Amino acid sequence: MTKITGPFIAIVTPFDKEERVDTTALRRQVNRQAAAGNGVFFAGTNGEFYALSFEEKVRVAETCVEAAQGKVPVLGHIGEISTSQTIALGKVIARLGVKAVSAITPSFIACSQAELIDHYRKVADALSVPVYLYNIPARTGNTLEPATARVLADHPNIIGIKDSAGSQESLDAFLEIARDRSDFDVLVGPDSLILHGLRNGAAGCISGLGNVCPVTVNGIHSAFVRGDLTAAEAHQTRFSALRKELYALGFPPAMVKRALCHAMPDVGWSRAPVLIAEEVDRKIAEISKRYVEAAS
Template structure:
């Protein structure tokens, strides 16, 4: 399989006033990212997978693949609490044309590392599409240790990891594995560490803030690839500043969507119980006016 590289956006899932998936708005967001060369990662954390039904997750993946039209690759998130449901969702999505899927560690259930190994092996065995591990312990309560990822990297259908633990230390632990073998890649999750990851061997990134600033995101990667580190640093600084200022207001996926909504109203609001109003909303609107990029 051709290696999957470059910047991806963890695309938001637009909703209408009744909180139903807004397919037309989603197509427009996919087209907006494809126009600048960013791949699409659908039904992830910023896509509110935790608030989507099984059928909606499949629908979102289908819409994204159709809207991308082969211009950029599409990855889909299929992680569920149980191994059984993760496999079921993966099987429903894998035939839609996605390049690969990712799965967070099971949430709510406190898993040992052996249980995580068994979980991911079962998922990778069951699917024909390549699988990325997805480490986001702050949300799941389970941490994928580097030694666990090193063991799972031996599986022929596990091709890498999206690390969203949020720390350079965590990211560096997985980057070390990627440098050991050519068949295991790291996709950077934290927007503040995109350039650091690229400098140390990451294949790319999956960004939430790319919803707001797709040109800046693409600029980090494109500048790095062409060897213009000064430009890459400039783009990264802008991205990191946005991250620091925006995420100070609350739950990051909700903050990203709210900021994007101020620039592109048809993406709609986050599903309840998320509620953003008053002074916080006004300050998010000010950030959107400064950072949102029209494409």
């Protein structure tokens, strides 16, 4: 398969006032990202996968693939708590035309590294579409260790990892694996480390903040590719400043969605039980005015 590279946006899932998935608003967001040159990653952390039913995840997948119309690549998240449910969702998503899928480590269950190896091997064996590992221990309680990823990299259908552990140390350990072999890639999760990752061999990134600043995140990657490190660093500095300001206010996915909602109300609020206090919301609104990019 063609190597998957570039910036992807962990796209928000819009909801209407009754908390139903708003597919019309979702299509607008896919088109907005495509206009900026970004690929789409649906039903991830910023897509509130944890608050979506199986059927809603499929509907989101169908909408994103249809809206992208092949203009930009689409990746999907399929991670569930159990191996069987991850496979079940993955088989449905694989038929829709995605380039690849990723699966978060199981949550709630405290998994050993042996259990994680078994889980991912079974998922990769069962699916016809390539699989990325997805490491985000702060949310799942399970850390995918670099040594485990190195073992899993031998599987012919596991093509890389999205690392969202949040530290340069974690990212660098996975990048070392990618430098040792051409069939395993790293997609950077932490928005503050995108340029660092690219400089050290990352194939691209999957960004939540890119919902707010699609042009800026694309600018980091495109400037790096053309060798303009000054421009890449300027884009990264702006992006990191937004991350510091916005994430200081609360749960990052909810902060991202609310900042976008202030500029584009049809994306709606995050699903309950998320609540945002009025004082915090005023601060988000001010940040939104300074950072949200139309990408039209």
